Amino acid sequence: MIQFSHGATKQRLFSDLEKGALDVTAKPSRQGVLDAGIDKLSITWKLSSTAKKQANFTTINVNLCYAPVSQVDRPWRRTENELFKDKTCPHKIITRAYNKSSQSFKYTLDRDILTGTYFVHTYAVDAKDYEVAFGQSTNEAKTTNLFSVQAISGRHKSLDIASVCFSVFSVLALLVFFVNGKRKAKLEQSK
Amino acid sequence: KPERAKSKGLRRNKTHVLSQEERVFFSRLLGTIMAHHNEDEGSIGTSMHGVTAREQVFSFSVQGEDDGPSSHTVRFDDPTAKFALPVDSEHRATAFKPFSFAKPHMRAFHLGWISFFTCFISTFAAAPLVPIIRDNLDLTKSDIGKAGVASVSGAIFSRLAMGAVCDLLGARYGTAFLLMLSAPTVFSISFVSDAGGYLSVRFMIGFCLATFVSCQYWTSVMFNGKIIGLVNGCAGGWGDMGGGVTQLLMPMVFHVIKLAGATPFTAWRIAFFIPGFLQVIMGILVLTLGQDLPDGNLSTLQKRGEVSKDKFTKVFWYAVLNYRTYVLFLLYGFSMGIEMTINNVISEYFFDRFQLELHTAGMIAASFGMANFFARPLGGYASDISARFFGMRGRLWTLWILQTSGGIFCVWLGRATSLPIAILSMMLFSVGVQAACGAIFGIVPFVSRRSLGLISGLTGAGGNFGSGLTQLIFFSSSRFHTADGLSLMGIMGMIFTLLVAFIHFPQWGSMFFGPTSDEKKSKEEHYYAAEWTEEEKRQGLHEGSLKFAENCRSERGRKAASDGSSPSTPPENGNPAHV
Numbered sequence: 001m002i003q004f005s006h007g008a009t010k011q012r013l014f015s016d017l018e019k020g021a022l023d024v025t026a027k028p029s030r031q032g033v034l035d036a037g038i039d040k041l042s043i044t045w046k047l048s049s050t051a052k053k054q055a056n057f058t059t060i061n062v063n064l065c066y067a068p069v070s071q072v073d074r075p076w077r078r079t080e081n082e083l084f085k086d087k088t089c090p091h092k093i094i095t096r097a098y099n100k101s102s103q104s105f106k107y108t109l110d111r112d113i114l115t116g117t118y119f120v121h122t123y124a125v126d127a128k129d130y131e132v133a134f135g136q137s138t139n140e141a142k143t144t145n146l147f148s149v150q151a152i153s154g155r156h157k158s159l160d161i162a163s164v165c166f167s168v169f170s171v172l173a174l175l176v177f178f179v180n181g182k183r184k185a186k187l188e189q190s191k
Numbered sequence: 192k193p194e195r196a197k198s199k200g201l202r203r204n205k206t207h208v209l210s211q212e213e214r215v216f217f218s219r220l221l222g223t224i225m226a227h228h229n230e231d232e233g234s235i236g237t238s239m240h241g242v243t244a245r246e247q248v249f250s251f252s253v254q255g256e257d258d259g260p261s262s263h264t265v266r267f268d269d270p271t272a273k274f275a276l277p278v279d280s281e282h283r284a285t286a287f288k289p290f291s292f293a294k295p296h297m298r299a300f301h302l303g304w305i306s307f308f309t310c311f312i313s314t315f316a317a318a319p320l321v322p323i324i325r326d327n328l329d330l331t332k333s334d335i336g337k338a339g340v341a342s343v344s345g346a347i348f349s350r351l352a353m354g355a356v357c358d359l360l361g362a363r364y365g366t367a368f369l370l371m372l373s374a375p376t377v378f379s380i381s382f383v384s385d386a387g388g389y390l391s392v393r394f395m396i397g398f399c400l401a402t403f404v405s406c407q408y409w410t411s412v413m414f415n416g417k418i419i420g421l422v423n424g425c426a427g428g429w430g431d432m433g434g435g436v437t438q439l440l441m442p443m444v445f446h447v448i449k450l451a452g453a454t455p456f457t458a459w460r461i462a463f464f465i466p467g468f469l470q471v472i473m474g475i476l477v478l479t480l481g482q483d484l485p486d487g488n489l490s491t492l493q494k495r496g497e498v499s500k501d502k503f504t505k506v507f508w509y510a511v512l513n514y515r516t517y518v519l520f521l522l523y524g525f526s527m528g529i530e531m532t533i534n535n536v537i538s539e540y541f542f543d544r545f546q547l548e549l550h551t552a553g554m555i556a557a558s559f560g561m562a563n564f565f566a567r568p569l570g571g572y573a574s575d576i577s578a579r580f581f582g583m584r585g586r587l588w589t590l591w592i593l594q595t596s597g598g599i600f601c602v603w604l605g606r607a608t609s610l611p612i613a614i615l616s617m618m619l620f621s622v623g624v625q626a627a628c629g630a631i632f633g634i635v636p637f638v639s640r641r642s643l644g645l646i647s648g649l650t651g652a653g654g655n656f657g658s659g660l661t662q663l664i665f666f667s668s669s670r671f672h673t674a675d676g677l678s679l680m681g682i683m684g685m686i687f688t689l690l691v692a693f694i695h696f697p698q699w700g701s702m703f704f705g706p707t708s709d710e711k712k713s714k715e716e717h718y719y720a721a722e723w724t725e726e727e728k729r730q731g732l733h734e735g736s737l738k739f740a741e742n743c744r745s746e747r748g749r750k751a752a753s754d755g756s757s758p759s760t761p762p763e764n765g766n767p768a769h770v
Binding site for chain 1: 322325326327329331332333364367368371372374375378379380381382384454455456457459460461464467468470471474475478479488543668669672673
């Protein structure tokens with residue numbers, strides 16, 4: 001519960017990572033707003049020609065991350081330089097061992113993905129599970145190649161109907177008691 | 192053995208046959224003791240009532256003097272004999288027995304505070320679930336903040352109107368109407384799919400917080416002025432607890448529903464049905480078990496012409512003219528207002544800042560609101576104790592100390608970066624601010640006699656206003672981190688609490704100044720009679736105010752005792768038209 005500083009963990013900063021070490025592309029299965037749980041993303045990643053630290057790469061973590069427009073006025077999704085505090089990437093897509101050749105994965109959007117605008121981001125981690133480098137499917141300003149997802153609403157027709165039934169019951173019960181009470185008072189008065 | 196008709200219970204010889212009077216006395220004593228266990232029967236006895244000492248006899252009425260039992264003769268058709276608690280001449284209870292459900296008094300107390308408690312649960316039900324709701328509805332911080340403001344704003348108006356509603360319909364229908372007409376708004380959460388819908392529903396649910404007024408109104412007509420401070424403090428505090436209980440209840444219900452198989456985005460909607468059900472059930476209980484007045488229901492009594500009323504325009508005028516009304520409005524805004532704001536933001540704050548589980552954050556947030564159980568009555572009690580020694584000045588200083596310490600601990604809460612310190616500061620903050628609420632209502636009854644009901648309602652509305660204001664300024668935009676918002680709110684609260692120094696009574700003084708030296712104006716009678724015009728005084732309408740003035744001489748503090756005036760008694764709330 002309490003934030004303990006794990007020494008090295010606390011100091012790991014995003015700005016220390018090697019930029020653009022991996023070329024990542026993410027192609028939605030169709031145009032427009034994608035539906036969570038239904039639509040797919042075709043994700044590919046390969047080592048970039050400008051990469052330098054690839055000797056340390058052991059595993060590649062592929063994540064789904066919020067674009068800035070989905071972070072505006074939402075401090076719980078804030079991008080922080082300290083990696084352990086960073087909240088930009090809520091969803092793990094897949095984790096694969098590092099391979100020099102081009103990798104791909106067809107990702108069906110999870111049902112619990114929230115409504116928002118996203119891009120795909122990959123971290124290259126070393127044997128100690130520390131992030132070393134990253135790559136993302138968008139540019140540095142995170143403005144290109146974004147895609148939107150529409151989450152499930154959580155609403156159900158049965159819930160709506162139950163809600164109406166109970167509401168009507170409440171109002172009717174009140175009216176019945178009220179009218180009854182007035183009638184009794186009138187009867188008492190006329191006695 | 193001869194019967195001694197005149198014996199007064201003295202043991203003249205070893206065997207003693209009881210006289211008629213002694214039999215009546217002992218049977219009533221027995222009956223009073225038995226009444227504690229069997230208080231549902233309200234039937235009036237037969238003409239042999241009390242003779243065999245086996246009938247259920249209920250307490251006799253309090254005459255006010257210390258009359259010995261043997262000199263007390265009971266008429267068997269005495270209507271007060273049917274009450275489970277001792278009552279005064281208006282049939283208001285003079286004893287407070289919280290473990291009893293006897294009708295009509297204790298039943299009204301319990302129905303009143305539980306209804307208010309239920310409405311607090313509904314109004315703040317969304318708060319602990321905000322981390323889920325904000326994901327489902329794609330809310331921004333401003334959306335959440337605005338909805339929080341909306342949730343407390345509706346009650347500003349409904350609390351003002353509630354006094355009049357209770358006058359018209361009685362406390363029973365007033366409470367039941369609020370509960371059962373706002374239950375549909377709670378159920379309608381299932382239709383919400385965006386920020387606008389969320390805000391509208393929270394706004395509509397918030398209207399039911401007017402049960403504060405109906406609850407205090409109901410207890411005021413049921414309980415005598417000597418104990419009304421304690422009764423209202425308990426009813427208010429225990430009702431306010433709902434804001435804490437909901438932080439625990441809703442995550443638990445949400446978790447159980449998820450276990451039953453629902454997805455999170457459906458589960459939170461179903462969870463709202465629980466407060467909805469509670470409201471409907473309480474509404475039905477109020478209608479079936481409750482009673483407006485000690486003698487019966489309002490419609491019956493009105494037709495008999497027993498209930499008289501003051502003119503609303505006059506009551507309004509004198510409330511508006513009294514500057515203390517506005518001071519109290521603002522003061523309550525920064526005690527109750529801050530408390531309600533915390534109810535809305537604290538769970539999300541702990542969830543985000545300390546990365547806790549939803550139900551853990553809820554548990555911590557709950558302990559804030561639940562401190563009300565003892566904190567608010569404690570504040571009222573502290574106010575009464577300080578009045579015994581220092582009079583009204585003591586009450587004012589007590590209020591200032593409690594509310595300022597609440598503010599200090601609020602600042603500390605915002606600064607806390609570790610969880611144990613945050614919880615400690617939060618608990619101290621909760622006691623300070625909730626006791627301040629109790630202390631404010633230790634002062635409200637003295638501000639006006641004629642307009643007490645309206646001023647109580649206005650003070651209550653001030654609480655909602657303060658809550659809306661603080662949420663709007665500090666928690667609705669990304670300008671402040673929530674932690675900074677908390678600290679700044681504490682500072683703002685402390686600044687506004689300085690207004691206590693401006694409450695001055697000519698007859699009792701204020702925090703820094705003594706009572707006025709003017710011979711005429713330093714009398715309590717002058718202050719309370721000033722609320723009536725000469726014409727009304729000629730008609731004798733101000734008699735109640737004069738009696739009230741006499742009763743509150745204790746607010747002079749120790750000096751009152753040395754003046755030889757009546758012993759320390761809190762004033763009576765006489766007229767049922769006033770809350």
